[in-house]
Amino acid sequence: MRERVLVDAASLAADLRIGGGTDPVEGSPVVLDVRWALGMTDGREQYRAGHVPGAVYVDLETELAAPASSAAGRHPLPSASAFQRAARGWGVSGDSRVVVYDSVGGTSAARAWWLLRYFGVTGARILDGGLAAWNAEGFALEPGEVTAEPGDVVVRPGGMPVLDADEAAALAGGEGVLLDARAGERYRGEVEPVDPQAGHIPGAASAPTTENLRPDGRFLSTAELKRRFGDLGVSTGSAGGGVGVYCGSGVTASHQVAALAVAGVDAALYPGSWSQWSNDPAREVATGA
Numbered sequence: 365m366r367e368r369v370l371v372d373a374a375s376l377a378a379d380l381r382i383g384g385g386t387d388p389v390e391g392s393p394v395v396l397d398v399r400w401a402l403g404m405t406d407g408r409e410q411y412r413a414g415h416v417p418g419a420v421y422v423d424l425e426t427e428l429a430a431p432a433s434s435a436a437g438r439h440p441l442p443s444a445s446a447f448q449r450a451a452r453g454w455g456v457s458g459d460s461r462v463v464v465y466d467s468v469g470g471t472s473a474a475r476a477w478w479l480l481r482y483f484g485v486t487g488a489r490i491l492d493g494g495l496a497a498w499n500a501e502g503f504a505l506e507p508g509e510v511t512a513e514p515g516d517v518v519v520r521p522g523g524m525p526v527l528d529a530d531e532a533a534a535l536a537g538g539e540g541v542l543l544d545a546r547a548g549e550r551y552r553g554e555v556e557p558v559d560p561q562a563g564h565i566p567g568a569a570s571a572p573t574t575e576n577l578r579p580d581g582r583f584l585s586t587a588e589l590k591r592r593f594g595d596l597g598v599s600t601g602s603a604g605g606g607v608g609v610y611c612g613s614g615v616t617a618s619h620q621v622a623a624l625a626v627a628g629v630d631a632a633l634y635p636g637s638w639s640q641w642s643n644d645p646a647r648e649v650a651t652g653a
Contacts, residue, residue, distance in 0.1 A: 414505030455512030536567030553651030
């Protein structure tokens, strides 16, 4: 399962045929640079300064999300037509293999991975360790901007399970396991930098997605991830709607879904996440550990 979710830097370089200093060739995977983090505004500038050769920049705010609203959250899922238009602009076709990366251990790039899978692009993977892993292997970066040859992908939503607020509440209420992928201090309600209320969905378990990573930004081993999620009450190998994940706005929760997939668990994403839940006065809010 791990190889269906992740690819290491050496394997990507070999696939791009750039280990010997040559340019990527026809048939190589489409590579997407998704440099984004909460409060970060210079992702494109960082990309232009240096990126994996051939990589196309993806703007998370405009290409991986619909416009924000209090009713739908800060990063609602884009429509099928909008995502298809964006993906074709990145050079994605129906048979494309796609590798996504960022500079934060995959916690933003996983949003692109999840959306590609959701819309039927099954050959999407995350660069394990992101740009740091690429640099650590000594592979060169390419400056400037890449404009891809347009692709012809036809998207079909529904390839990954999703939850609405009521379904998330049902999981947290005992029908399954609901994991909160935000930092522990946000879960406990000690701090809330962007959303209207601090705290978490009652019954959800705190499971910061950054704890799925080693200090170097690579994912934990499969065995370690299975132990981690087992300790959180997740039965590895479970499928369907038994496990759900949310975060602030459905971005880092996608990374948790990826980590669960490595562990053999098919988890559902609550796209509205805390940004939607905390804007609804009818929803209960819990605080503390």
